[in-house]
Amino acid sequence: METVLGWVCAYTPEEVFAALGIESFRLCGGENQASAVQYLPVNLCPLARACLSEGLDNAGTGASLSGVVLTASCHALVHLANAFQHARGGNGQFFVHLLDLPRTFGREDDAACRAFAAALRDLAGRLGEFYGAAWSDEAFLTAIDKQQQVRLLLRELYRMRRERPEQFRAAGLLEVVRAAGRTRKEELAPVLNSLVASLQDAGSGDNWDSAQDGMQDGGPAAAVFLEHLRRQGSSLGPRLLVTGNSLPPAYFDLIEDLGGNVVGDDLCQSYRYCLPDTEQTLDGGGRDLFMTLARSYLRRPACPRMLAGAERFAYLQALIRECQAQGVVYHTLKFCDASIYEYALLRNRFMEAGVPVLYLETEYRDAGLEQARTRIQAFLEVLGPPTEKY
Amino acid sequence: MRLMITAGIDVGSLSTDAVLMRDGETLSQIIINTGAMARSAAERAFGLALSAAGLRASDVDAVIATGYGRMSVSFADSQVTEISCHGRGSAWLSPxxxxxxxxxxxxxxxxxxxxxxxxxxxxxxxxxxxxxxxxxxxxxxxxxxxxxxxxxxxxxxxxxxxxxxxxxxxxxxxxxxxxxxxxxxxxxxxxxxxxxxxxxxxxxxxxxxxxxxxxxxxxxxxxxxxxxxxxxxxxxxxxPPEPQIVGALGAALIAQQKHARQSV
Missing domain, CATH: 3.30.420.40 (ATPase, nucleotide binding domain)
Incomplete structure (x- = not known):
């Protein structure tokens, strides 16, 4: 069975894995959280528990994990690293690494970049040693280049979704981005290229069949992605931005079933994955590629974990304008302190700015869908124009 | 011209409530236990409300279902959340x-x-x-x-x-x-x-x-x-005089507004 290196957080630099020729796999967690029961308490982040279960069960990977790289972004991921170490790391045959991730508070911070660059360099060294892989700057530059290509293509899909939300299935876009974190970028780039080109050619209107026909060199993978993205039924309902913690696909489908349109998001497993803009040149003429990469990742708009309240609000407001969103769905995972506190802060700011916000809490599983249905439907009723409500 | 008759059915977790209205006047209101089957509770409450008002189902111009079980009310014209229905019902009772x-x-x-x-x-x-x-x-x-x-x-x-x-x-x-x-x-x-x-x-x-x-x-x-x-x-x-039926009342009122709009 093929072995892969698991990772979770969007601050994880896949470029380092690719430069070393290590196959990596983004753990996103699924419905089954049972295997985690033995290692993590039930009042811990359900995403961490789901990812542990996925990793231990090799669910959906088609390969077994040879190790994990987790970021010290919150206490739940630190516990997740400990749990993997405890469950699998005993014999030294399983790589467990906790990557230090400085908190930037949303500001440009040289010291933070230097610290993160040092952490990346250390990670590369440890990975090379464990997997017996040699480091090469050329391979690193190639990996950065490919990763950037993929990000730009994915962003193009988001742009099209923003313009034609009634045609795009938000959960499908999430699935495509999740798949991007599990696929070699040199294989993925041509597939996405074909997908984007055919969707661009198809243009607006219900031309998905012609998009299907238009795909030439994308192969079956592009056709599968296209089917993921195709939305059944359309709606001219309220335009929503989803932020906070990662939201399971079924909830996106629920929003759309109820007549909403997800026009944008700011989620770790979704749009946020596509945001780092890596410079494809060496930093300042020097040779510190790690500094280049660290800066790219930390310059990206902050996530809730970075405790960047004012900067996050400004970013989200810009995103709302860009997407022409009429309301915000703020999703928190149960027991996620970072997002629950951030919501309390942002809610007041959104209220002052006249932006309606729905607070949605889930346990990262579909069991809460029916309770979410009432909240989401009521929110859509609030947002709907008075003459067309209900 | 015949005045419009609408129904609101609120299928809650414990009780199912039905209200029949004719142009802003309550004709009947029923509260029963939901039990294990939301669908049959809705049918029963609607039937009882019709009997109490001396009407047949075909006399009703529009039905809106609300409450947790709203999706299982197959005979409803549409579903509206209980949040909107309680809002509408309350404002009607006391502006x-x-x-x-x-x-x-x-x-x-x-x-x-x-x-x-x-x-x-x-x-x-x-x-x-x-x-x-x-x-x-x-x-x-x-x-x-x-x-x-x-x-x-x-x-x-x-x-x-x-x-x-x-x-x-x-x-x-x-x-x-x-x-x-x-x-x-x-x-x-x-x-x-x-x-x-x-x-x-x-x-x-x-x-x-x-x-x-x-x-x-x-x-x-x-x-x-x-x-x-x-x-x-x-x-x-x-x-309100009967707090339990406010959701169903709101649903009947929304049904009236919605039906009037569609009839234009």
Missing amino acids: KVRTVIDIGGQDSKAIRIDGKGNVVDFLMNDKCAAGTGRFLEVMAQRLELELAELGREDQQAARAAQISSMCTVFAESEVVSLIAQGVPRPEIVRGLHLSIAERTAGLANRLGLAPEVMMTGGVAKNPGVVRALSEKLGAKIIL
């Missing part, structure tokens, strides 16, 4: 209402509305039965009381027992301990009412309380909870 507190069988909600009964903002409780009708039902059972007797029992209390847990399971354990300690039953009941009031007041204050305040849902029939909540909020609470 000055701006905050609606609905404590139903399985959840509680604080809803802010405008003068027309449109929902401006809302908050719902956590995803459990804490502080809801179901919570009181379990506690009443433990105290060997009927649900309807809780209010009267509360009036006989000299003080409130301390109940710190809101989780139905933990609170039940606390109640068992208090019974074992010999704490008088009325004091336990008042303690339970106070804990519900504290939780609900927190929800309403998070939303931002705007007068006037109306309480709807089955728990509003319990004067002990209403008094405790009024004290916690520092606000007078308006009670």
